[in-house]
Amino acid sequence: MNGFRGGYNVRLDGRPSRGVDVLAAPERLYLPLRSQTVAFTNVTVADHQVVLAGETLATAPGSFDIPLLAPLPGTVHLNATDGHIVLDTPPEDAMCRARPPEATGPMQDQLVARGAWEFLRDIHTGRVPSPLRTPQAAVVSTVQLEPFQTRGDVLLARDVPAFIRGLGLLHALMGEKPLFLAIPNAESEITELLQTTAREHPWITIVHVPLRYPAGDLRLLARRVGLRCDAALPVWGTGVAGVLAVDAALTHGKAATTRVVTLGGPGAPQPRHVEVHLGYPLEKLLPPATGPTTLRVLNGGALTGAQLDPGQCGIDNQCAGLTMVKEHESREFFGFLRAGSDRPSASRCFLSTLRRPTRHALTTALRGEHRACVACGHCESRCPAGIMPSLLHKCLWAGDEREAERLRLDLCVECGLCTYVCPAKINLQKQFGDAKENIRSRQCPAPRQIQ
Numbered sequence: 001m002n003g004f005r006g007g008y009n010v011r012l013d014g015r016p017s018r019g020v021d022v023l024a025a026p027e028r029l030y031l032p033l034r035s036q037t038v039a040f041t042n043v044t045v046a047d048h049q050v051v052l053a054g055e056t057l058a059t060a061p062g063s064f065d066i067p068l069l070a071p072l073p074g075t076v077h078l079n080a081t082d083g084h085i086v087l088d089t090p091p092e093d094a095m096c097r098a099r100p101p102e103a104t105g106p107m108q109d110q111l112v113a114r115g116a117w118e119f120l121r122d123i124h125t126g127r128v129p130s131p132l133r134t135p136q137a138a139v140v141s142t143v144q145l146e147p148f149q150t151r152g153d154v155l156l157a158r159d160v161p162a163f164i165r166g167l168g169l170l171h172a173l174m175g176e177k178p179l180f181l182a183i184p185n186a187e188s189e190i191t192e193l194l195q196t197t198a199r200e201h202p203w204i205t206i207v208h209v210p211l212r213y214p215a216g217d218l219r220l221l222a223r224r225v226g227l228r229c230d231a232a233l234p235v236w237g238t239g240v241a242g243v244l245a246v247d248a249a250l251t252h253g254k255a256a257t258t259r260v261v262t263l264g265g266p267g268a269p270q271p272r273h274v275e276v277h278l279g280y281p282l283e284k285l286l287p288p289a290t291g292p293t294t295l296r297v298l299n300g301g302a303l304t305g306a307q308l309d310p311g312q313c314g315i316d317n318q319c320a321g322l323t324m325v326k327e328h329e330s331r332e333f334f335g336f337l338r339a340g341s342d343r344p345s346a347s348r349c350f351l352s353t354l355r356r357p358t359r360h361a362l363t364t365a366l367r368g369e370h371r372a373c374v375a376c377g378h379c380e381s382r383c384p385a386g387i388m389p390s391l392l393h394k395c396l397w398a399g400d401e402r403e404a405e406r407l408r409l410d411l412c413v414e415c416g417l418c419t420y421v422c423p424a425k426i427n428l429q430k431q432f433g434d435a436k437e438n439i440r441s442r443q444c445p446a447p448r449q450i451q
């Protein structure tokens with residue numbers, strides 16, 4: 001088994017503490033019909049229809065018909081907000097306690113019907129796996145090191161017994177195939193408990209990972225334990241939230257209609273974790289747009305999150321974090337005299353090297369214009385995939401995708417670390433993601449799931 005290579009301890013300001021605030025149900029939910037990889041294009045309810053909590057509002061034909069469920073009872077509005085199903089929910093004391101008919105049948109069907117299936121990923125495609133195919137193995141990562149995505153320990157601390165029960169259900173679900181459980185290479189009560197569980201259940205193999213981003217990445221873990229990922233032999237991957245959703249669905253018959261979301265980043269007025277219903281209004285979670293400081297909000301973590309679509313009004317089904325970063329355009333007074341004194345860097349030529357490690361108040365500033373690659377090698381030494389990002393960049397810049405393929409662009413897990421450490425601030429991650437997509441569509445011209 002190979003060790004974990006590369007990685008970097010990304011230290012950014014705006015990290016919340018471990019507690020989770022459970023927010024009350026709002027009067028109106030805005031359920032996005034599209035998230036990063038899922039499109040709920042088949043709407044199954046009518047305008048003004050009254051629905052029960054857990055009832056299907058729409059399904060995603062491109063993702064094995066996983067449903068978008070009503071998190072609360074209420075009245076549906078289909079045309080109130082573009083790209084969303086709006087649900088007006090009655091006040092809590094008047095809420096209908098009735099539940100939609102219980103899902104029965106095979107465990108896969110129950111998980112799909114209760115919204116828990118969408119927490120699973122086919123590691124090869126990064127998309128929801130087929131419920132009809134048994135995987136060769138599953139990889140569960142309790143380690144989420146990207147600031148500001150919801151950390152595994154935050155979720156685990158809420159209910160370790162449910163997590164352990166969920167592992168057993170997942171094992172039964174995949175026909176008792178091996179399960180690899182990634183835990184941090186650090187001592188804690190929880191890691192001790194998980195190791196004891198693994199000793200009692202030989203089908204669990206513990207994988208220790210260092211506390212260096214992106215060590216908990218599912219694709220890297222699958223490679224590390226020697227699993228070959230291809231379409232014919234799927235490998236399932238999920239995190240703590242997925243295992244808890246499997247347990248809640250199969251043990252308690254509960255639909256997965258809430259999410260724990262991290263509100264973090266240097267621009268977050270009050271970094272914290274919140275548990276909210278799907279569709280919870282973003283305007284209640286984000287600071288008002290007016291004010292002296294403008295914010296850039298990322299849907300996801302600081303390194304892999306995408307800028308939040310300005311048209312999105314509620315929490316989508318894949319959201320695990322909202323990262324807030326201050327827009328920064330002003331010049332620094334005498335900045336040339338204190339180059340890099342206020343931020344840690346992979347480069348040792350910054351003044352911050354002389355200080356004790358600090359957290360960096362990340363902004364959107366590029367601190368100068370776009371620069372060419374200076375061949376510093378930081379991207380290569382940090383890349384966890386063992387490829388050469390600067391060489392790939394040069395090939396793709398020259399339009400030579402075939403050479404990039406030869407240099408194993410396919411091994412890139414799009415963690416964004418090369419972009420983060422690059423002193424020239426070249427957006428390598430985007431360049432690699434776009435090139436991989438081009439190559440995929442050249443090799444497999446079938447229509448994509450999300451158009």
Ligand code: SF4
Pocket residue numbers: 379382383384385386387389411412413414415416417418419428429432
């Ligand atoms: S985005 Fe790809 S190339 Fe860049 S560090 Fe991550 S795995 Fe390596």
Ligand code: SF4
Pocket residue numbers: 372373374375376377378379380389390393418421422423424425426
């Ligand atoms: S980190 Fe940036 S500047 Fe340095 S070698 Fe890589 S691409 Fe070039």
